[in-house]
Amino acid sequence: MTEHQLPDYRTLPADVAERMEQIKQRDCVLEIDHVGKVFAQKRHQTVALEDIEFGVHRREFVCVVGPSGCGKSTLIRILAGLEETTTGRILVDGKPVNGPGPDRGMVFQKYTLFPWLDVCRNVMFGIEMGGTERAEARRQAMQWLQVVGLEHFATSFPHQLSGGMQQRVAIARALAARPRVLLMDESFSALDAETRLKMQNYLMEIWRKIDITIVFITHDLDEAIYLADRILVLKPRPGRVEEVIEVPLSRPRRAAQMMSDEFLATKAHLEGLIRSFGDNAEETDEGADDFTMPLLTLVTDKAE
């Protein structure tokens, strides 16, 4: 099939359309209610987010994509309660949130485990913070380690684990506090491609087993399409919702689907959207295009 024959990404196969209908009938666990964020500096203001309105349904998997500077980090920090909104509000299960809370768990990009605690104690940390006594916290931690397949590493320390394993512990620790929503901020972007795919599959397996709603920020369009039920596309300056895409892929997802017409059409559409924001992109790379590298070698023969 040639490129111009690719199916319209909006055409959902019947099973996916039915699943989307079911998801939409569920309550919204997380509501982003007309959220705006302005960073005021001495000389100017940056409108990082403007009037973001979006609801995430129970057990839905939403990915947020957009070019650098479109407000992805600001949005997830607001959802986590680490940043205040300028306008609008965030609701979890219909209740406005002010600041961080146990109803929202977070997994960051870099490994954030406590290096002086073993794996089990790292997972116990969030449970004990909730007031659970130690023996029960240990029992629950072991259960979560089983969920992420690391029960045999309970007494290992973070530095003894690979990057992927450390992120699995971070996921277990976040889930152990029994949040309603799991917020993931570029959580797999420090991993190599193979480990990343494994982690994506692990995450979807875990998500299928438990009552958790996921919001996942990523730069990687393949990752967004592979994981999400819906993709929220943000455009920069100011950060606004450009489009919400319903991913036309059946579940359970398999890596082979990345070569399907539906996947490729969705990716082509997303790439086109993000390319169209070009003129508004973040200015951090200013000058990169006309940068000329000075010649730092004396070898100038024709074997270049």
Ligand SMILES: Nc1ncnc2c1ncn2[C@@H]1O[C@H](COP(=O)(O)OP(=O)(O)OP(=O)(O)O)[C@@H](O)[C@H]1O
């Ligand atoms: N603390 C801050 N003070 C001032 N401006 C900020 C602050 N944090 C973010 N911004 C600005 O808000 C806008 C959105 O930034 P944000 O980091 O949320 O974007 P992003 O999409 O996460 O970018 P990236 O993909 O590069 O991480 C940018 O213009 C950024 O410069």
